[in-house]
Amino acid sequence: MLRVRGRVLRWGLEFTIRRAPQSVSSWLGWGPRARGHPCSSSSQNPSGSEPPEKVHRIPAQYKPSQFDKKILLWTGRFKSIDEIPPLVPPEMIDVARNKARVKTCYIMIGLTIIACFAVIVSAKRAVERHESLTSWNLAKKAKWREEAALAAQAKAK
Structure with a gap:
């Protein structure tokens, strides 16, 4: 029977094996030592015969406004x-x-x-x-009452 030491944690759809033996992680195909894993170094080449790709970058230029x-x-x-x-x-x-x-x-x-x-x-x-x-609001409301009373008197005539 195959036993895995450590914990298997699930984060969304990704799995992480911590403290798992190399044989288990490579056998399952999704451990940190598996091929194409994002944590694996890009300089490591499984075949070992091909040189790593050289990336030539030309600095992008921007026309300022x-x-x-x-x-x-x-x-x-x-x-x-x-x-x-x-x-x-x-x-x-x-x-x-x-x-x-x-x-x-x-x-x-x-x-x-x-x-x-x-x-x-x-x-x-x-x-x-x-x-x-407060004093401004009271004065404003008193003014409105006076205007309303004058308007009511004007309509009554």
């Missing part, structure tokens, strides 16, 4: 629009956008703090004038 050029200038990557080449790597655009996003967040945080202090100052001034939302 006017907005991208402004972002590149604002983040300090280039000094002027004339210095920006017609094609730039997409990684450069991504880095510039991320820096611009962080700078924008910092500016928004600063403006929020300034707005908080402005509200505090205006609220303190309103308290000195004895103004409050």
